[in-house]
Amino acid sequence: MKLRVGIVGxxxxxxxxxxxxxxxxxxxLIYDTNAxxxxxxxxSIDTNLEKLRSLGKVHDTEGMNALLNLQMVTDIADLKDxxxxxxxxxxxxQVKTELLKRLSHINQxxxxxxxxxxxxxxxxxxxxxxxxxxxxxxxxxxxxxxxxVEVVKSKTTTAETTNIVLQFCQSLNKTVVQxxxxxxxxxNRLLLPMINQAxxxxxxxxxxAHDIDVAMRLxxxxxxGPLALADLIGLDTCLAILENLATEGKSLTxxxxxxxxxxxxxxxxxxxxxxxxxxx
Numbered sequence: 001m002k003l004r005v006g007i008v009g010x011x012x013x014x015x016x017x018x019x020x021x022x023x024x025x026x027x028x029l030i031y032d033t034n035a036x037x038x039x040x041x042x043x044s045i046d047t048n049l050e051k052l053r054s055l056g057k058v059h060d061t062e063g064m065n066a067l068l069n070l071q072m073v074t075d076i077a078d079l080k081d082x083x084x085x086x087x088x089x090x091x092x093x094q095v096k097t098e099l100l101k102r103l104s105h106i107n108q109x110x111x112x113x114x115x116x117x118x119x120x121x122x123x124x125x126x127x128x129x130x131x132x133x134x135x136x137x138x139x140x141x142x143x144x145x146x147x148x149v150e151v152v153k154s155k156t157t158t159a160e161t162t163n164i165v166l167q168f169c170q171s172l173n174k175t176v177v178q179x180x181x182x183x184x185x186x187x188n189r190l191l192l193p194m195i196n197q198a199x200x201x202x203x204x205x206x207x208x209a210h211d212i213d214v215a216m217r218l219x220x221x222x223x224x225g226p227l228a229l230a231d232l233i234g235l236d237t238c239l240a241i242l243e244n245l246a247t248e249g250k251s252l253t254x255x256x257x258x259x260x261x262x263x264x265x266x267x268x269x270x271x272x273x274x275x276x277x278x279x280x
Contacts, residue, residue, distance in 0.1 A: 001167050002026055006082035006110075008103060009089035010034075010041040010072075012234065012272055013115055016143035017086055019045045022066035023058060024171050029079055030072050038072040045070070048144065080106050084168060086137065088115040091240035097127035104129035111161055113137040118188050118241040120248070121154040121181045131156035137165060138185060139174075141233055149174040150185045183248040184241065192241050195233075198226035199257040202277070209277045227277040231270030235263050235277075 003026050007018045010032040018041075022028050032038050049066060052058035058066075079085055085107055089095055096114060104112055104127075111133045114124055121136040128134045136152030149169050153162060169176050179185045184192060198212055207215070213225020222229075230238050242256040263269070263276060270276035 001171055003083040003168060004029070004081065005168075006031060006079035006085040006107070008032075008076070008079070008085060008087045008099065010037050011088065011090075013139065013141060013143070014086075014088035015041045015044055016141065017088060017115065017139055018070060019048060019066065020143050020172050022069040023049075023062050024173075025065070026069065026168075026171070028070045029082060030070060031074070031076050031079055032072075033074065035072075035074055038074070042067075042070065042072065052144070076103060077106055079103065082107055082110045084164070085110055085112045086115060087112065091117060091119065091237055091244070093119060093123070096124055100124060100134075101127040101129070104134070111135075111164055113165060115139055117237065118184045118192075118244045120183075121152045121157075125154040125156055132158045133161050135161060135165060136181070136185075137169075138187075140187065147173065147175045148187070149176050150187060151176050151178045152181055152185055153178070154181060184245050188241050189245070192238060192245060193254070195226045195230050195238060196242055196254060196257055196260070199230070199260050199277075200254070202227065203257050203259040230260075231276035231278055231280075233270070234272055235260060235269045239264050 005021050005026045006029045007014050008031050010030055018028050018030055030038060046067060049058055049063040053060060053063050085103055087096065087100060089099055108129060112128060114136050115138060116136055117138055125131040125134050131154060135154055135157040138150040140146035140148050151165060166176060177186060201212055202209055209227045213227050216222045216225050239256055239260055246255050267273060268275045271280050274280045
């Protein structure tokens with residue numbers, strides 16, 4: 001099954017989702033309001049594919065074909081005929097609902113999914129013209145190496161919509177888990193409170209960032225320390241998820257650490273800004 005896929009938002013996650021979709025042979029239309037972001041994103045994908053080719057994880061023909069499968073557009077109306085449109089913008093209800101409403105009026109026949117990592121699919125579905133063809137599809141970061149995808153149906157999502165999205169995930173060689181529409185879903189409901197506790201521990205001067213991460217890697221068998229993982233996810237994204245858990249999940253987590261808020265305020269967001277809890 002090869003689809004005409006639209007990606008809405010070409011930041012870190014949009015680029016990664018576009019890359020794996022293009023390698024799988026889907027035809028991609030990438031939309032962003034910022035032409036410079038589109039150009040930089042394409043260069044980033046080219047660099048990533050070159051790394052994967054050098055490691056033998058992507059064949060030369062797959063890499064070349066993937067780049068040919070990508071088309072950049074700055075007019076969202078170009079997504080009107082996409083079979084599947086994937087929204088991958090900032091983790092904010094207002095931003096997402098406004099964009100999803102606009103997108104659903106432009107594309108009235110295709111499936112629309114949101115890559116939200118914590119926001120309610122039911123609530124977001126209220127902004128969509130045809131909520132039967134809408135659901136959550138949460139990719140893990142980094143998308144190219146983590147095989148898991150969380151599928152989040154809303155109350156109105158049809159079986160047909162779900163089946164098509166599941167087939168799309170299968171085409172990307174992803175493992176799917178289906179979760180109810182609750183704050184944080186499975187992964188972030190469990191993971192982000194642990195990351196938050198690691199930041200609180202650093203804020204309390206329990207140990208250095210290095211030693212906290214070493215302790216969890218060697219003592220809990222984590223493949224990456226919680227602070228380095230926060231840097232990889234993006235500290236702004238971590239903060240947005242924690243704030244949503246604190247607001248909607250209530251007892252699911254402690255409030256976000258003040259140290260995390262300070263890092264985000266200073267735009268020290270992790271790997272994407274070359275500085276977070278560590279420097280890159």
